[in-house]
Amino acid sequence: MRGKLERQASMLTLIGPEQRVPRDHPIRRIKLLADRELQRLSPVFESMYSGTGRPSIPPEIILKACLLIALFSIRSERQFCERLDYDLMFRFFLDMGMTEESFDASTFSKNKERLIRADVARLFFEGVVRQAKEAKLISAEHFTVDGTLIEAWASMKSFKKKGAKDNEPPDDPGNPTIDFHGEKRANATHESSTDPDARLARKGAGKEAKLALSGHVLMENRNGLCIDISISHADGTAERREALRMLQRQKRKGFSPATLGADKGYDTADFVHDVFVEGVVPHVARKRKHSNVDARQARQIGYRHSQRCRKKVEEIFGWMKTVGGLRKTRYRGVERTQLCAYFTGAAYNLLRLSRLLGSAA
Known part of the structure; x- marks a missing residue:
C-alpha cells in the first residue's frame, strides 16, 4: 500500500543529535579519543584566554571543527559553518544542541593566531600519538x-622579480595578462607576492614546476x-x-x-x-x-x-x-600550513586508532 506524505510538522520532539548517530559509527570512537586528549590540554586552553571579558567560542570546539574539516573533506571553513546548521553528526561531535546557533567562519581566523602562539595543534597531535603509544x-x-x-595557494603570475615594481596598470585587475615565456626565473631572484614562503619546485625530472x-x-x-x-x-x-x-x-x-x-x-x-x-x-x-x-x-x-x-x-x-x-x-605561509598539517595528521591517526582499537576490543 502506498504511503502518503504527512505535511504537518511535529510540534515537540525529545530527540537530540546523539540519538541520530548510529551506535557503531566510527565517529563515536574518534570523538572519545579526541575528547580524552582535549581534557589533558584544558590547562593550556585556560592560559590562552583572559579571565575577564566576553566568553569566547570554546577552543575545544575550534579544534574538533578542524578535525571534522579533514575527516569529511570540507572544502573551506565557511562551508563547514554552513553545514553545521543542519548536520546532526557534526553537532554531536562538537557537543552542540539542536537549537544552538552555529558560529561564523571568522571565528577560525580570529582564533588561528592564538592557536599558533600556544602551539596547540602540535600538542594535540603529539597527544594523539601518545595515546597510540x-x-x-x-x-x-x-x-x-x-x-x-x-x-x-599562489598563482604563477605572482612569481616576480624581488624588489621589482610595475607602474603600468593591469589590463584586467582580477586576472592580468602576464607573459613570462622566455624569462629565466629562479627562487634566488624571484618570489611570490601572494605567498613569499612558496618556492618554485618540481617533484622529478620532466615534471612541471609549481609554487x-x-x-x-x-x-x-x-x-x-x-x-x-x-x-x-x-x-x-x-x-x-x-x-x-x-x-x-x-x-x-x-x-x-x-x-x-x-x-x-x-x-x-x-x-x-x-x-x-x-x-x-x-x-x-x-x-x-x-x-x-x-x-x-x-x-x-x-x-x-x-x-x-x-x-x-x-x-x-x-x-x-x-x-x-x-x-x-x-x-x-609555512606557519599556517603547519597548523593545518598537524590537524590533518591527527585526524588520520584518530581514524586509524578507531579501527585498530575497535578490532582489538
Missing part, C-alpha cells in the same frame, strides 16, 4: 620517512601511524634536512630508533652518514648506480622488510591529499 600500537624502533610537495611548500612525514612501521609531520620551504635539501630533524625529535621524546626506511631520493652520502651518526641504520632504497648504501646491508632480512613497510607511508600522503585536503594548502 600507551595502547602499544607504535613501533619505537623502526620508522620510515618521506616527503611530498604541497601546492601553494609549493614541502611536506614531510615520519611513520612508524608497525601500524603505519604518522609519528611526526613537518612543513618547510621547498628546496633541494628539505626532505633530508627535515628527516633528520624529525628523527632527532623522536629521540628526545623517548623513542629509540634503530632503522629508518626511505626511498632513493634519500640515497646521498651526507644523509646516510648523518643517519649513522645518530645511531640509526639507514634502510634507504639503493640507486642502481653509485649507491651510498652498502650492498651487504641490502641483502639483510631487516632491510627487505623495511623496504616493504616503507610503501605504507604513501597511504598517509594519499589520505591527507585526497580526503584531508592537503593537496593544495588553504593558507599562506
Whole structure:
C-alpha cells in the first residue's frame, strides 16, 4: 500500500543529535579519543584566554571543527559553518544542541593566531600519538620517512622579480595578462607576492614546476601511524634536512630508533652518514648506480622488510591529499600550513586508532 506524505510538522520532539548517530559509527570512537586528549590540554586552553571579558567560542570546539574539516573533506571553513546548521553528526561531535546557533567562519581566523602562539595543534597531535603509544600500537624502533610537495595557494603570475615594481596598470585587475615565456626565473631572484614562503619546485625530472611548500612525514612501521609531520620551504635539501630533524625529535621524546626506511631520493652520502651518526641504520632504497648504501646491508632480512613497510607511508600522503585536503594548502605561509598539517595528521591517526582499537576490543 502506498504511503502518503504527512505535511504537518511535529510540534515537540525529545530527540537530540546523539540519538541520530548510529551506535557503531566510527565517529563515536574518534570523538572519545579526541575528547580524552582535549581534557589533558584544558590547562593550556585556560592560559590562552583572559579571565575577564566576553566568553569566547570554546577552543575545544575550534579544534574538533578542524578535525571534522579533514575527516569529511570540507572544502573551506565557511562551508563547514554552513553545514553545521543542519548536520546532526557534526553537532554531536562538537557537543552542540539542536537549537544552538552555529558560529561564523571568522571565528577560525580570529582564533588561528592564538592557536599558533600556544602551539596547540602540535600538542594535540603529539597527544594523539601518545595515546597510540600507551595502547602499544607504535613501533619505537623502526620508522620510515618521506616527503611530498604541497601546492601553494599562489598563482604563477605572482612569481616576480624581488624588489621589482610595475607602474603600468593591469589590463584586467582580477586576472592580468602576464607573459613570462622566455624569462629565466629562479627562487634566488624571484618570489611570490601572494605567498613569499612558496618556492618554485618540481617533484622529478620532466615534471612541471609549481609554487609549493614541502611536506614531510615520519611513520612508524608497525601500524603505519604518522609519528611526526613537518612543513618547510621547498628546496633541494628539505626532505633530508627535515628527516633528520624529525628523527632527532623522536629521540628526545623517548623513542629509540634503530632503522629508518626511505626511498632513493634519500640515497646521498651526507644523509646516510648523518643517519649513522645518530645511531640509526639507514634502510634507504639503493640507486642502481653509485649507491651510498652498502650492498651487504641490502641483502639483510631487516632491510627487505623495511623496504616493504616503507610503501605504507604513501597511504598517509594519499589520505591527507585526497580526503584531508592537503593537496593544495588553504593558507599562506609555512606557519599556517603547519597548523593545518598537524590537524590533518591527527585526524588520520584518530581514524586509524578507531579501527585498530575497535578490532582489538
